[in-house]
Amino acid sequence: MFRILVKKPLGENVSLFEIEAPxxxxxxxxxxxxxxxxxxxxxxxxxxxxxxxRDAGTxxxxxxxxxxxxxxxxxxxxxxxxxxxxxxxxxxxxHIVIPGKPEDFRGTVACVAGGIxxxxxxxxxxxxxxxxxxxVTVLGARRKDLLVFEDRLGEASHELRVCTDDGSHGQKGFxxxxxxxxxxxxxxxxxxxxxxxxxxxxxxxxxxxxxxxxYGVPTLVSLNTIMVDGTGMCGGCRVMVDGVARYxxxxxxxxxxxxxxxxxxxxxxxxxxxxxxxSLARYRxxxxxxxxxxxxxxxxxxx
Amino acid sequence: MSDEKRTxxxxxELEARIESRGALTPRQRGQLPKIFWAEQDPAERVKNIRExxxxxxxxxxxxxxxxxxxxxxxxxxxxxxxGVDVPGFLKLVAEGDFRGAIRLIKETNLLPAICGRVCPxxxxxxxxxxxxxxxxxxxxxxxxxxxEAFLADWERxxxxxxxxxxxxxxxRRVAIIGAGPSGLTCxxxxxxxxxxxxVFEAFHKAGGVLVYGxxxxxxxxxxxxxxxxxxxxxxxxxxxDTIVGQTFTVDDLFEEGFDAVYVAxxxxxxxxxxxxxxxxxxxxxxxxxxxxxxLMGAYRFPEEDTPVLRRDRxxxxxxxxxxxxxxxSALRLGASKVYLVYRRSRAEMPARVExxxxxxxxxxxxxxxxxxxxxxxxxxxxxxxxxVQRCELGEPDDKGRRRPVPIEGAYEELPVEIVIxxxxxxxxxxxxxxxxxxxxxxxxxxxxxxxxxxTTRKGVFAGGDIVAGASTVILAMGHGRKAAAAIDVYLxxxxxKSASAxxxxxx
Numbered sequence: 164m165f166r167i168l169v170k171k172p173l174g175e176n177v178s179l180f181e182i183e184a185p186x187x188x189x190x191x192x193x194x195x196x197x198x199x200x201x202x203x204x205x206x207x208x209x210x211x212x213x214x215x216x217r218d219a220g221t222x223x224x225x226x227x228x229x230x231x232x233x234x235x236x237x238x239x240x241x242x243x244x245x246x247x248x249x250x251x252x253x254x255x256x257x258h259i260v261i262p263g264k265p266e267d268f269r270g271t272v273a274c275v276a277g278g279i280x281x282x283x284x285x286x287x288x289x290x291x292x293x294x295x296x297x298x299v300t301v302l303g304a305r306r307k308d309l310l311v312f313e314d315r316l317g318e319a320s321h322e323l324r325v326c327t328d329d330g331s332h333g334q335k336g337f338x339x340x341x342x343x344x345x346x347x348x349x350x351x352x353x354x355x356x357x358x359x360x361x362x363x364x365x366x367x368x369x370x371x372x373x374x375x376x377x378y379g380v381p382t383l384v385s386l387n388t389i390m391v392d393g394t395g396m397c398g399g400c401r402v403m404v405d406g407v408a409r410y411x412x413x414x415x416x417x418x419x420x421x422x423x424x425x426x427x428x429x430x431x432x433x434x435x436x437x438x439x440x441x442s443l444a445r446y447r448x449x450x451x452x453x454x455x456x457x458x459x460x461x462x463x464x465x466x
Numbered sequence: 467m468s469d470e471k472r473t474x475x476x477x478x479e480l481e482a483r484i485e486s487r488g489a490l491t492p493r494q495r496g497q498l499p500k501i502f503w504a505e506q507d508p509a510e511r512v513k514n515i516r517e518x519x520x521x522x523x524x525x526x527x528x529x530x531x532x533x534x535x536x537x538x539x540x541x542x543x544x545x546x547x548x549g550v551d552v553p554g555f556l557k558l559v560a561e562g563d564f565r566g567a568i569r570l571i572k573e574t575n576l577l578p579a580i581c582g583r584v585c586p587x588x589x590x591x592x593x594x595x596x597x598x599x600x601x602x603x604x605x606x607x608x609x610x611x612x613x614e615a616f617l618a619d620w621e622r623x624x625x626x627x628x629x630x631x632x633x634x635x636x637x638r639r640v641a642i643i644g645a646g647p648s649g650l651t652c653x654x655x656x657x658x659x660x661x662x663x664x665v666f667e668a669f670h671k672a673g674g675v676l677v678y679g680x681x682x683x684x685x686x687x688x689x690x691x692x693x694x695x696x697x698x699x700x701x702x703x704x705x706x707d708t709i710v711g712q713t714f715t716v717d718d719l720f721e722e723g724f725d726a727v728y729v730a731x732x733x734x735x736x737x738x739x740x741x742x743x744x745x746x747x748x749x750x751x752x753x754x755x756x757x758x759x760x761l762m763g764a765y766r767f768p769e770e771d772t773p774v775l776r777r778d779r780x781x782x783x784x785x786x787x788x789x790x791x792x793x794x795s796a797l798r799l800g801a802s803k804v805y806l807v808y809r810r811s812r813a814e815m816p817a818r819v820e821x822x823x824x825x826x827x828x829x830x831x832x833x834x835x836x837x838x839x840x841x842x843x844x845x846x847x848x849x850x851x852x853x854v855q856r857c858e859l860g861e862p863d864d865k866g867r868r869r870p871v872p873i874e875g876a877y878e879e880l881p882v883e884i885v886i887x888x889x890x891x892x893x894x895x896x897x898x899x900x901x902x903x904x905x906x907x908x909x910x911x912x913x914x915x916x917x918x919x920x921t922t923r924k925g926v927f928a929g930g931d932i933v934a935g936a937s938t939v940i941l942a943m944g945h946g947r948k949a950a951a952a953i954d955v956y957l958x959x960x961x962x963k964s965a966s967a968x969x970x971x972x973x
Contacts, residue, residue: 186713200670206762206771232771248670250707391762391772394668394709395894396678396734397754403745408738413896427745430847434747438773445768 164245168221175308176228177279178237184249185220193286194257194417198393200248201240206232209390211283212252225282225311231442253393254416257287259294261357262381270357271297273345275338275371277363278304281312283385284362288319297321299345303338307331338367339374346378356380361420365429372420382420386411388432402428475499480529487532487560496600501530503612508827512797515682515765518824522616531559533597533608541594542610548944550574552591552610559613565625568617576654577943579689582615584680585940586818622692632700633660638957641666641724643710646674647939648930649730651946653702659954666708674732678761681791711896716926726925726953733931735892739783743841748775748849752792752888759795777883781805781852783838784888785815790822792886793830804830805880809837809857809870837872841885851879891936911935918952919945927953
């Protein structure tokens with residue numbers, strides 16, 4: 164069992180979990196993920212590792228409550244509880260180099276994080292900074308309440324640009340605008356963005372890749388698709404990259420954003436939409452019944 | 467064999483056969499009618515996931531065992547990958563000594579409840595059975611598999627399981643990677659030799675293909691769990707959620723004080739045909755489809771959270787056991803039409819005869835000599851049809867199977883909403899990729915010494931599908947057993963390590 168040592172809300176529907184998983188913590192490198200099965204009837208879902216504490220043997224996961232499993236994790240699991248299974252670290256670590264440049268080249272990396280993409284971005288930004296690269300982070304969300312890890316990313320980066328769609332915090336606008344500005348700023352000053360990394364919702368990663376393409380800036384995206392095992396056994400996570408089926412779990416999770424078929428990926432992500440909705444509705448209904456029964460039980464106990 | 471040839475002797479006739487067994491000449495024995503087991507009715511069983519054949523009763527098992535001729539040359543023993551003493555245990559069964567019979571089987575086969583159900587008996591022990599030759603019908607061979615399953619069930623449910631004796635502790639530790647049939651067998655035997663055995667498993671449950679792949683209706687999971695529980699009682703330790711190569715490496719295991727490693731990671735990587743349309747919604751590898759349904763319990767969705775698509779029309783590609791499992795699972799998940807699309811003819815199908823028979827009874831429509839050429843989709847990205855090209859059989863290939871040759875212009879579209887590809891699996895590359903000193907073949911399997919199952923790296927042994935490629939449960943078990951014996955010899959020859967190394971990640 165994998166005990167939850169810390170749980171705290173990070174923003175609207177977003178929770179941070181620090182979990183006892185010493186084996187994972189010991190081996191984790193930036194960019195890797197774990198498969199989590201919260202309890203014995205749960206699905207196995209992939210979650211990218213946001214942070215680790217090797218000495219304490221803990222890993223940090225940031226979970227956005229969007230479907231039955233993640234809502235259940237957020238609502239039903241607290242400090243002291245345990246998740247049934249946490250397996251990893253899985254996937255390939257981020258290659259901390261500038262593509263197409265010699266290994267010893269040091270340049271500027273734009274880390275573009277959308278929503279809770281900020282969490283998996285944190286170890287990557289740190290790793291590039293520690294390796295001697297300049298890190299410019301663009302952090303964006305629809306509105307202020309959905310921004311996470313602003314402080315941690317600020318510490319990990321040389322420069323942090325924050326934006327919200329509605330202007331409730333930082334610059335008003337999309338991360339793509341901020342990314343474009345960052346590239347043009349650097350170029351106007353004789354510098355460059357040598358690599359962009361985008362992590363966030365599929366649509367955001369798609370448009371970040373479209374933004375960098377005309378500038379010829381190599382762009383990595385970190386994909387989070389539907390998986391069962393996370394070790395290459397099921398093929399459910401496959402995504403077309405340059406017309407070839409690649410497995411996110413063992414070939415990724417990072418791919419060249421200019422070659423990923425995002426539309427196909429988003430279509431596959433919606434494959435179980437009716438089942439997911441039914442599962443969530445059932446959960447809500449059961450929870451509602453529990454609530455109705457609980458006060459009665461409580462008053463009986465008092466009497 | 468055809469169903470009409472099945473007869474059912476009355477209970478009185480069975481008793482009489484058992485009584486008179488000593489007086490029967492071999493000729494008379496050979497001509498005794500085969501005892502057929504009962505099965506769930508096809509129309510009923512596709513509505514549930516319970517096991518299809520019912521077990522023999524004790525009387526049926528004894529009467530069937532009487533048919534054995536105890537041939538001198540023992541073609542059944544030769545046909546068994548682990549050399550089970552078939553005539554020996556059948557004789558004990560005929561006498562009613564079930565305890566003696568199960569003991570005899572377990573000398574060579576640790577998991578008879580499983581092998582009795584999933585071994586391809588018709589191409590192993592039953593293939594050259596003399597009784598079948600007398601009847602001129604392979605279907606009339608002595609039912610070795612069914613009797614074996616009966617004995618194991620009898621032991622578990624009636625007689626009480628006798629656990630193999632655990633050897634005196636040697637202080638040596640062996641890491642087994644993968645809790646499938648090969649790893650489980652190896653772990654059990656290592657305990658008999660007195661070594662410590664720790665099994666590392668990536669999934670949250672032990673059993674490997676026995677739990678994620680083979681469906682409940684063919685191998686009840688309670689049987690697998692009972693075997694795993696027995697191993698735990700023998701002192702085998704299981705460590706789940708550990709992906710060796712990712713969570714830690716083989717080198718880490720040696721550093722942590724393990725004296726030997728057995729790699730039994732299987733052939734879990736699904737192949738796809740590589741035709742256009744495979745990224746459409748509704749296309750599965752059989753691995754994914756079966757893992758969702760079996761291991762993750764999607765049969766019971768929404769009680770279990772993991773879903774699997776339920777649609778009316780399904781096509782399964784392939785002709786092996788996995789294809790049969792997927793096709794029959796699709797029926798149980800509500801499909802009204804399931805096509806089984808295979809490039810060759812029925813004679814070349816690698817599936818167990820019983821599975822083919824069951825699939826056919828249940829209404830799976832076989833489309834032989836059809837090669838998939840494209841999966842066609844609706845504009846919304848969901849599968850709408852499978853386009854196939856009809857083939858004819860040409861010259862035999864290097865394995866002696868006649869090659870399918872596509873007929874020009876002979877295309878057909880099968881209207882389906884799900885396509886499940888069951889055309890084979892490759893070895894898992896994770897251990898070879900992350901372990902120095904291992905040599906692989908061009909197929910990605912590990913090279914081992916045939917006698918010891920030791921890889922090209924000292925102290926690292928391997929067996930099962932990671933060595934044989936996609937093979938059978940019994941062969942994987944045979945490897946596990948052979949490797950355990952070799953590991954025992956290896957450990958006894960090696961000087962013990964000075965002190966046990968500190969354990970930092972195995973606590």
